[in-house]
Amino acid sequence: MYISNYRPRCEAVFLCFLxxxxxxxxxxxxxxxxxxxxxxxxxDKQHNxxxxxxxxxxxxxDANLKAQAVNxxxxxLYVSPNEIKDQDREKIVRQLGAILSLKPGYIQERIAxxxxxxxxxxxxxxxxxxxxxxxxxxxxxxxKESRRSYPNGYLASQVIGFAGLENSGLEGLEAYYDKxxxxxxxxxxxxxxxxxxxxxxxxxxxxxxxxxxxVLTIDEVIQYIxxxxxxxxxxxxxxxxxxxVVMDPHTGAILAxxxxxxxxxxxxSGADKDAIRNRAxxxxxxxxxxxxIVTASAALQENRVKEEDRVFCENGSYRxxxxxxxxxxxxxxxxxxxxxxxxxxxxxxxxxxxxGPQAVSHYVKQFGFGxxxxxxxxxEIPGVAKEPRxxxxxxxxxxxxxxxxxxxxxxxxxxxxxxxxxxxxMRPYIVKEIRDKHxxxxxxxxxxxxxxxxxxxxxxxxxxxxxxxxxxxxxxLARIDGFSAAGKTGTAQKLEPNGAYSHHKFxxxxxxxxxxxxxxxxxxxxxxxxHPVYFGGVVAAPVFKNTAADTIxxxxxxxxxPETVASLIETN
Numbered sequence: 001m002y003i004s005n006y007r008p009r010c011e012a013v014f015l016c017f018l019x020x021x022x023x024x025x026x027x028x029x030x031x032x033x034x035x036x037x038x039x040x041x042x043x044d045k046q047h048n049x050x051x052x053x054x055x056x057x058x059x060x061x062d063a064n065l066k067a068q069a070v071n072x073x074x075x076x077l078y079v080s081p082n083e084i085k086d087q088d089r090e091k092i093v094r095q096l097g098a099i100l101s102l103k104p105g106y107i108q109e110r111i112a113x114x115x116x117x118x119x120x121x122x123x124x125x126x127x128x129x130x131x132x133x134x135x136x137x138x139x140x141x142x143x144k145e146s147r148r149s150y151p152n153g154y155l156a157s158q159v160i161g162f163a164g165l166e167n168s169g170l171e172g173l174e175a176y177y178d179k180x181x182x183x184x185x186x187x188x189x190x191x192x193x194x195x196x197x198x199x200x201x202x203x204x205x206x207x208x209x210x211x212x213x214x215v216l217t218i219d220e221v222i223q224y225i226x227x228x229x230x231x232x233x234x235x236x237x238x239x240x241x242x243x244x245v246v247m248d249p250h251t252g253a254i255l256a257x258x259x260x261x262x263x264x265x266x267x268x269s270g271a272d273k274d275a276i277r278n279r280a281x282x283x284x285x286x287x288x289x290x291x292x293i294v295t296a297s298a299a300l301q302e303n304r305v306k307e308e309d310r311v312f313c314e315n316g317s318y319r320x321x322x323x324x325x326x327x328x329x330x331x332x333x334x335x336x337x338x339x340x341x342x343x344x345x346x347x348x349x350x351x352x353x354x355x356g357p358q359a360v361s362h363y364v365k366q367f368g369f370g371x372x373x374x375x376x377x378x379x380e381i382p383g384v385a386k387e388p389r390x391x392x393x394x395x396x397x398x399x400x401x402x403x404x405x406x407x408x409x410x411x412x413x414x415x416x417x418x419x420x421x422x423x424x425x426m427r428p429y430i431v432k433e434i435r436d437k438h439x440x441x442x443x444x445x446x447x448x449x450x451x452x453x454x455x456x457x458x459x460x461x462x463x464x465x466x467x468x469x470x471x472x473x474x475x476x477l478a479r480i481d482g483f484s485a486a487g488k489t490g491t492a493q494k495l496e497p498n499g500a501y502s503h504h505k506f507x508x509x510x511x512x513x514x515x516x517x518x519x520x521x522x523x524x525x526x527x528x529x530x531h532p533v534y535f536g537g538v539v540a541a542p543v544f545k546n547t548a549a550d551t552i553x554x555x556x557x558x559x560x561x562p563e564t565v566a567s568l569i570e571t572n
């Protein structure tokens with residue numbers, strides 16, 4: 001009787017246990033068959049940490065293998081929001097904000113994400129990293145990355161450019177050659193313990209491929225000389241801007257290129273856009289009288305005039321169509337040689353009228369104006385060179401003397417190199433070679449002839465005229481002690497917004513080469529809006545003189561060094 005009364009209860013309990021067991025088995029089967037991938041993924045996220053491995057960006061060297069852009073190791077801070085304790089969140093927001101100068105809202109948004117890895121700050125300095133480590137907060141960690149550093153700061157800043165936090169080039173050579181410099185990223189999956197602490201054990205890894213190195217044609221010493229002289233003129237004459245290009249006239253290799261204003265590559269984020277722009281290749285202007293080398297070369301090449309032919313310069317006033325042309329000082333009869341050495345606008349225009357629009361336009365283009373020269377730098381522009389059909393009635397009096405055309409400093413350096421090297425227009429280039437980390441060349445840039453512009457004889461004749469410009473004409477301040485020099489001065493009026501020529505805004509320029517007999521350097525100097533003096537022969541010519549003098553001495557000493565070493569070896 002006692003047993004029979006409790007039997008239904010026992011059966012009920014048994015059935016409950018049986019139902020619970022069936023539910024558990026069903027749940028296990030469901031998890032095993034349908035939820036295993038999802039749950040194993042969660043486990044992987046908890047115990048594995050996926051990290052992208054940054055490649056080492058290639059180094060940029062000057063012509064003598066002195067580093068201009070390098071990588072230095074640095075710490076990047078990340079957070080694992082899932083690991084942060086609630087009581088630590090306010091501490092992280094408050095203290096990280098103070099250490100890293102970050103807004104509280106930014107940090108709160110980062111640590112609120114439901115992820116196992118979120119960047120907080122990339123490539124912080126060593127003092128900041130040490131301060132964060134002292135906080136000893138679970139969920140914060142560091143990954144070693146590399147930060148771009150520029151040892152010479154301001155030197156060649158617009159040419160070299162800079163790379164951003166993501167290892168990508170943003171300006172200059174850093175941007176133009178980014179695909180070679182950047183390399184390829186790798187990745188690794190690191191294991192973590194039960195406390196979510198990263199272990200120095202990796203499960204899977206693909207190593208990054210480091211970027212290639214650049215070797216420039218720019219010489220650090222010549223670059224310093226050019227920037228020193230340009231900076232002095234820029235500051236002394238309170239100019240708006242200035243540029244200089246130093247070129248090997250025989251190969252087209254750029255030995256130095258600089259602009260003012262400039263900026264510190266290590267502090268590029270605060271730099272003004274005007275300072276970042278490489279004016280030498282991406283700004284054009286009316287060149288003024290330096291452009292007369294085109295007219296002079298064309299007239300001699302076409303045999304329309306000889307050096308001693310006489311030209312009447314109208315005593316300083318000459319009417320062309322509705323425009324009256326003036327010289328900076330009145331002249332009567334001048335030989336063609338004197339027309340160039342004294343920079344007579346009237347004499348040059350009369351010679352151009354003999355040549356005709358078609359011939360003048362042809363030689364303008366032959367010298368490389370109105371087209372890109374193909375330098376391996378971003379932002380190069382073609383300038384402006386109108387077709388004869390677009391000329392006005394006064395264009396024949398304007399274009400031959402450097403008006404109604406737009407040129408760059410690089411084009412002027414290339415044009416004067418044509419005279420210096422015997423009549424050849426060379427493609428300018430600034431990277432000598434691309435090499436791997438073992439120093440093996442991957443790609444080389446060699447001198448490339450664009451075209452033959454004038455004959456060797458014509459180039460020699462123009463060279464003698466330009467040497468006279470320096471010796472006895474408008475370029476006397478370009479004379480170099482101990483070396484011969486040749487060149488041409490220019491003083492160009494700038495255009496006002498209403499289209500009229502300004503009477504107080506000028507561009508002073510000088511283009512030249514030295515030594516005359518066997519030129520080692522060709523140089524173009526332009527100074528935008530100098531005050532109070534604005535003549536090219538006064539403002540720009542001394543920059544050429546000092547740059548050329550020190551550069552030639554440096555090059556000759558460098559060439560003599562191997563011979564000196566060889567003689568010492570033989571003696572010993």
